[in-house]
Every structure is written in structure tokens, then in C-alpha cells.
Amino acid sequence: MEELVVEVTRTDEKGNPKLQSFNVPKDKVSTVLEALLYIKENIDPSLSFRYSCRMEICGSCGMEIDGKPHMACSTTTESLKGDKIKVAPLKHYNVIRDLAVDIDGFFDKYKAVKPYIIRDDENVKYESELLQTPAQFDEFIDYSLCIKCGLCMAACPIEGSDSDYLGPAPLAAIWRYVADNRDQGAKYRLEIASGPEGTSRCHFVGECTEVCPKGVDPSYAIQKLRGSMVKYEFQSLFRRH
Amino acid sequence: MEKIKEDVLILGGGMAGLRAAIAAAEHNPKLSIGLVSKLYPLRSHSVSAEGGTSAVLNPKDSFDLHAFDTIKGSDYLGDQDAIEEFVRLVPEQIYTTDHWGCPWSRNPDGTISQRDFGALSFPRATFAADKTGFHVMQTLFSRAMKYNIHFYNEYFATKLILNGGQLNSVTTINLRTGDFVVFQGKALIFAMGGAGRLYQFATYAHSVTGDGDGIAYRAGIPLKDMEFIQFHPTGLVPSGILITEAARAEGGYLLNNKKERFMGTYAPHKFETASRDVVSRAIMWEIEAGRGVKGEYGDMEYVYLDMRHIADKLDERLPMITEIAKKFNGIDAHTELVPVHPATHYTMGGIDSNVKTTTSVPGIFVAGENACVSIHGANRLGSNSTNECLALGNVAGVAAAEWAGSHSIPDLDAAQVRDEEKRIWEDMLKRDGGENVAKIREDLRINMDKNVGVFRTADALKNSLKNIAALKERYEKITIQDKASTFNLELEWAFEVGFMLDLAEIITAGALQRTESRGAHYRRDFPDRDDANFMKHTIATYSRDGPVFSYRPVVVTKWQPTVRSY
Ligand SMILES: Cc1cc2nc3c(=O)[nH]c(=O)nc-3n(C[C@H](O)[C@H](O)[C@H](O)COP(=O)(O)OP(=O)(O)OC[C@H]3O[C@@H](n4cnc5c(N)ncnc54)[C@H](O)[C@@H]3O)c2cc1C
Ligand code: SF4
Ligand code: FES
Numbered sequence: 077m078e079e080l081v082v083e084v085t086r087t088d089e090k091g092n093p094k095l096q097s098f099n100v101p102k103d104k105v106s107t108v109l110e111a112l113l114y115i116k117e118n119i120d121p122s123l124s125f126r127y128s129c130r131m132e133i134c135g136s137c138g139m140e141i142d143g144k145p146h147m148a149c150s151t152t153t154e155s156l157k158g159d160k161i162k163v164a165p166l167k168h169y170n171v172i173r174d175l176a177v178d179i180d181g182f183f184d185k186y187k188a189v190k191p192y193i194i195r196d197d198e199n200v201k202y203e204s205e206l207l208q209t210p211a212q213f214d215e216f217i218d219y220s221l222c223i224k225c226g227l228c229m230a231a232c233p234i235e236g237s238d239s240d241y242l243g244p245a246p247l248a249a250i251w252r253y254v255a256d257n258r259d260q261g262a263k264y265r266l267e268i269a270s271g272p273e274g275t276s277r278c279h280f281v282g283e284c285t286e287v288c289p290k291g292v293d294p295s296y297a298i299q300k301l302r303g304s305m306v307k308y309e310f311q312s313l314f315r316r317h
Numbered sequence: 318m319e320k321i322k323e324d325v326l327i328l329g330g331g332m333a334g335l336r337a338a339i340a341a342a343e344h345n346p347k348l349s350i351g352l353v354s355k356l357y358p359l360r361s362h363s364v365s366a367e368g369g370t371s372a373v374l375n376p377k378d379s380f381d382l383h384a385f386d387t388i389k390g391s392d393y394l395g396d397q398d399a400i401e402e403f404v405r406l407v408p409e410q411i412y413t414t415d416h417w418g419c420p421w422s423r424n425p426d427g428t429i430s431q432r433d434f435g436a437l438s439f440p441r442a443t444f445a446a447d448k449t450g451f452h453v454m455q456t457l458f459s460r461a462m463k464y465n466i467h468f469y470n471e472y473f474a475t476k477l478i479l480n481g482g483q484l485n486s487v488t489t490i491n492l493r494t495g496d497f498v499v500f501q502g503k504a505l506i507f508a509m510g511g512a513g514r515l516y517q518f519a520t521y522a523h524s525v526t527g528d529g530d531g532i533a534y535r536a537g538i539p540l541k542d543m544e545f546i547q548f549h550p551t552g553l554v555p556s557g558i559l560i561t562e563a564a565r566a567e568g569g570y571l572l573n574n575k576k577e578r579f580m581g582t583y584a585p586h587k588f589e590t591a592s593r594d595v596v597s598r599a600i601m602w603e604i605e606a607g608r609g610v611k612g613e614y615g616d617m618e619y620v621y622l623d624m625r626h627i628a629d630k631l632d633e634r635l636p637m638i639t640e641i642a643k644k645f646n647g648i649d650a651h652t653e654l655v656p657v658h659p660a661t662h663y664t665m666g667g668i669d670s671n672v673k674t675t676t677s678v679p680g681i682f683v684a685g686e687n688a689c690v691s692i693h694g695a696n697r698l699g700s701n702s703t704n705e706c707l708a709l710g711n712v713a714g715v716a717a718a719e720w721a722g723s724h725s726i727p728d729l730d731a732a733q734v735r736d737e738e739k740r741i742w743e744d745m746l747k748r749d750g751g752e753n754v755a756k757i758r759e760d761l762r763i764n765m766d767k768n769v770g771v772f773r774t775a776d777a778l779k780n781s782l783k784n785i786a787a788l789k790e791r792y793e794k795i796t797i798q799d800k801a802s803t804f805n806l807e808l809e810w811a812f813e814v815g816f817m818l819d820l821a822e823i824i825t826a827g828a829l830q831r832t833e834s835r836g837a838h839y840r841r842d843f844p845d846r847d848d849a850n851f852m853k854h855t856i857a858t859y860s861r862d863g864p865v866f867s868y869r870p871v872v873v874t875k876w877q878p879t880v881r882s883y
Contacts, residue, residue: 089803117755122799202412207427
């Protein structure tokens, strides 16, 4: 039987790392997640990693595969070259155990950008929809596809050296709401985006866009944000006079 | 041991749990609200929902039509009073989530668009492309950021403790640290989802293991109609990933190995868009008659889903399944056929409840797939679950907030808490019979697929009960090999398998006693519906010797059962 070698960078609960290789029969698995589940079910029940939907929609299974951030469930073993796969935890996060990393910091940053529609008519009983033409819809829909997997944060070189930086996904979330015609909170959001942890730290390397499994393009969102910030500052300058 | 108190405690962060949390926070901003979930909320199964959510928004549609479609879909086992009330609660939820930013797909004039779905008499499925669950979940989760809701992510609930029939506490393991944490609330909402991963070939996320049903059952709260498990006609072979019903509603065909469209034989009016149970059986009969496709994907025989003639609709209206066929199977749905087979998809049964979301224990509420209201009866209509999560999640949140406003937290039942702590650390983790948890789970799933699937017979069901009894014995002899306290998933699996074994027994025994065919429950040995004897819900209550069954009549308001054809 043909075998696949899966080399896992493991970390035990005391924080000690080690490399461990497992042999998995090729015909039993078709994705990296299936390979990890095969290992856990048949070889070593102590291997730890996160997973849930197995259809690249829940954002659980981000990890480094052959040196790049990927989703384990949608990375087919066929798509990888050779008979050896290297799997490691995502960079720029603290490891909890094996492939499971601490993502609380990422969600804190997401929360900090006020990622919800802000309107004047809050908490009333809504009896119809807010009109939104297909063209208005197209303005933001691609940025709403983010599954909060955090791959972009692991790929971003700024995140690596500067953990205060809000980072690609949270900034893309700002743009997602600014670009939505139903939102009236651009003022608050652009202030966050133009703050010290905001877009000014981005060097437009574009790694985030490259690794995003959902085609969100945070890099372009940051460019758009900078454009709107200029417009917004210009307008508020006028208002002050 | 750590103790945490909240006014309103919610178990589960899927669509029902999040909706309930927001409702409670809005209803009474002074309350503290805690949401306990074994997953980060966005990792919940709800993000997988694809096709749509039914709501009466169009003046040409009506509440009566939505109610009747639901009742007919349920094969007359749904409670009609509950259904009539439920359909009226839905439209407001659509408009509310729209104001919160949900990207509902639009008409050219800017209003919300709707589409056809299986067994609907009016195209009332409101949708966000084919990522409906995903977008609703992002909307709710983001909205929840506005409130001071306390999220306890990756806490695994193990037991509900009642004292004198009253709510006392919930025990959990903080997966991150391995700590034993006890929660108390004035009110408690169960929203822990369905039980679909009892089966091998399933559209469900791996995490859907019936913990909510299992925990309630062990505490003495009755479960209802558990024998009704829905099989969705089109699980992608071999992974089981769902190909949404919208694929057929938008015009997709099912073809057998001769490339013939076969649904006309089974549903001469509705063809591919007949009710799910009808289409699933049709596919299985085609395969049994030797017209299934053999080959490419191991032993499983399948049929084809043909979307080539609707290729121009795929990118806009069905982008996710187009992407999935490409990513997971290397198939271009614009030009190629997609292999599909019926897959476990929905748990109609659950905690015995009603449209007010109450349970047999005062102060404990339930919403979402964890509940059996019963709206769905013997067969849920596609697009009728996410709307239930929203509408009744909202009802549960408000009801729990009301309850919490006028009740207090009882003294902790320290003795029972200690027993549970002992069970985990001194029993579960120290058992040493050498049995492997994952292996027991696999054998259970194989048994359920084989004996308690689309087709059932007395012999197969009896066989299943025997197998489950043997698996329960093996379960007593497990060895959890992972001894770590941090992120010990094997321990989590062990608890889940414990719940699954209980539920498998209830499902099988309930199916054996129901000597008729209704909705998703099809007995080859009793192929007809038997209204004289079975217009009643199955209620299962825990006892040491296994489930004790009783029955309760279905509520009929104005729709008398008639022959159901599509
Ligand atoms: C692939 C697929 C597609 C679907 N498409 C549609 C559709 O188009 N339209 C429609 O109406 N319906 C659809 N459904 C059905 C619908 O998605 C589900 O019924 C619904 O999302 C269930 O939501 P929930 O909140 O009840 O449970 P879930 O989303 O499953 O959430 C359960 C929650 O409970 C938590 N939990 C579970 N056990 C524990 C424990 N022991 N301790 C702590 N927390 C726990 C989990 O962490 C999770 O947060 C689909 C279902 C599937 C399988
Ligand atoms: S922007 Fe893309 S890579 Fe970043 S978290 Fe969202 S989906 Fe993941
Ligand atoms: S398991 Fe959900 S994204 Fe991979």
C-alpha cells in the first residue's frame, strides 16, 4: 500500500516542541484534515488540532502546510507535491498544544473594529427591509466572505513584528461595513482605521490576499480604506471651519 | 473547581444560541448573559447551512400556505397550532437580520429576493447566495459583539444537574486548561444542535454529536420523535458535503447510470423538487434496481446531479457548491456530472418542547435543532430550520430573560457536582479496558447507516439494538490514551460517544415501535402511513434499563391528514 508521510510539528502541554512523523495509507485519505483524523483515530489519539465543518466554511482548521498557511480540510493531498507533508501550527499565534493555537487575540481585534451595522434607528421593530440594489450589494459582498480563519494574520509580515497592528482581516471587516449602504457608522470605523493600530502600518506586501482561502483580498480593502480616509478627513476639515 | 454564575446561561453558540443571547441582552440589558460552547461560535455547524430560509414576505404568499407546506412536509406529524404561530414569527427575523447587515440576495429593485425550494408551494426561500447559514451566523456573531455577552468558548458541557426537579447547575470542562468548571444560571437555554454524526455518511459538521439531547435525557428531561432522522438526497460522494437542494430548485436533474432522469417515476408532479424523504427513497430504489453508478469512489454507489443546463446560474446563485465540487472533487459543475448519494442531514427529534420553547423543567428553555417543538414532524422541509433557529431562538432568549428577572440562583448541589467530577477524573480517565473510543464510534456509525437508515425493517432494527448493547459494553472498557489536561480531544470524543450510544438506542427502539411509514421513517415491513394508530409523538424518558416510551397525540387545527403526494 502506498503511504504518505505526515511530519507534524508538535508541542506538548508544557510547551516543548518536537517533530514527529506518521505514515498514512494514501487511499484512505483525500485531504490533510482526513490524514490528521486518520492519525488520531488509528495511530496516536493524543494528536491535537481543531476542525469542525470539513468544508472550508467554519474557519477552524488553519495551519501551516508545507510552509504556507492553509485550511487542512480543503487542502487535498493530491494538490501537494511528493509523498511527504509537513504540518505545523500557524505562525504569529501562541501554541496551545500541537496544531491548536490561541486565537483570542485575533477575535479581540475583530471586536475592536465594531464589526456590525451602526444605525440611528436601533432596537425598533423592523417591518421591511432596507433597500439595497444589486450594485450596492456588490460593493461589499466579497469582503463579507471572511471565515475568520486567521490565515492572513499568520501570513502578514507586520503582524509578526508588531502584534498591536489590527491586521488584514479586521481591517477588511471595517471596509466591509463602510462599503455597505445600510450602515451609518463610517465615522467611528474610519477613526479606528486611521488610528495608530490601523492601515498606516500596512506595507502592502499582499501576503494576506495570497493566502486567503475565500478570496477576500484584505490588501485591496486596506487601499480602499485609505482612499476613504483621505476623503473623510478632507470633509471633516471643512466641517470644522 | 471553578464556579461561574450568570443570570441567563446559554449552552451552544450556533444560530439558535447566538440569536437567543442577543434577544436576552436586548430584552433586559441589566442581565448578565453567559454563552458556553464547545466551539468558538463561528465554528458551529450552522455556518454550513446553504440554501435558504423560508419566510412569508410576498403579498401573494400567505401564512396559511407556509403552514400547510410545513404540515404536509411533516407528513402530518407536526403540531399545527405550533406551526401556525411559528410561521408568523419569521418575517420580522428576516427584516431584523437585514438591518443588522445580513447580505440577503436582492432583486433589481433593492428588495429581498426569494427562490423556490423543495416542496414549497410558493418560492419563499430567502437566501444569501448558497451561504445562508454562513452569512446569518456572521451577522449574529458580529451583532453579539455590541453587547456585553460573556463567551465561554471551548467549554464542553458534560452534565445538567437538577435538584428536586429544579434547575441547579451545569458542569463543564474548559478544554483549553482541563479545568472543571461549574456554571449556574437563573435561566438556562439548551441550543446544542442536532445529532447527525451518529451516522457515517452525513452532511453535518463533525461536531454535531447530540450532546444537548444526551445531556437532557440523562437528567430526566424527555426527548420526542427521535426516530425521525432526515436523509438529504444529495450528499457529495465521497465526503458527504451537502449539495444544496437549491441546485434542484434552480433546475438541476437527477440521473441514473443510464443518464436517465428518473424522478418522474416517483414524483410525477414535482420531480426533483419533491420532499426530501421522497427523493432520497427514489435514489435508493434506483440504486437497488441496479441503476446506480459504480466505480470511482470506493464501494458507495451513487447517482448523478446534472447542472450543465443551468451552468449560467451557477456562479451567481450557487457559487459555494460550484466551488466545492471543484475544490473537493476536481469537478467542473458547468460541464460535468456531480456524484451524489442520500446523507444524514437533520434531526427532527429533540428535547420535548413547544412554540414557547419551554421544557419539562421550569426555567429551562430549548431552541434550534436541539428542540422538538414539533414543527417538522416526520420530515423537515428544506429552508425551515434556520428560520426556526432565528424565530424561536428569539422567543427563548426573551423567555429566559423574563424568567431570570424574577428568579434567583439556587444553592449549588455540591454532592452531585462532586459525583460528576469523580466520574470524569476517576472513572472516565482511569478506565483501562483497552477499548478505543474512535473505533467504538466508527462501529456505531456503520451500524446506524446500515440498520437505521433510509429503509428500516424489524429485523435490521433488532439487529441494531443488539449491536448498540454490545457497543455500550465495550464503552465501559475504554482507555483514553491521551492523559494531557490541555486540549484533550480524546476525552471530549469519549463524552460524545457516551451521548451517541444513548441516542442510538432511543432512535432504534422508537423506530422499532413505530410500525408504520411516515415522512423520513420508512419501514419496508409497514410501508403505509397508519393514521389510526400513529398520529402521535413518541416520547422517550430515561431509565436505568433503557428508554421508557409513551405517546402524545398530534395537535390538528384545520388540516386533516390526507394522502401525501408530490
Ligand atoms: C450542510 C447543511 C446545510 C443546511 N442548510 C440549511 C438551509 O439551507 N436552510 C435551513 O433552514 N436549514 C439548513 N440546515 C439545517 C440547519 O443548518 C441546522 O439545523 C441549524 O443550523 C442548527 O443550528 P443550531 O443553533 O440549533 O445548532 P448548531 O449550529 O449545531 O450549534 C450547536 C452549538 O452547540 C454547541 N455544543 C454542542 N455540544 C456542546 C457541549 N457538549 N458543550 C458545549 N457546547 C456544545 C456547539 O459548540 C455549537 O455552538 C442545513 C444543515 C446542514 C447539515
Ligand atoms: S480575510 Fe481571508 S485569510 Fe483572513 S481571516 Fe478572513 S478568510 Fe481567513
Ligand atoms: S474544518 Fe471548517 S474550515 Fe476546515
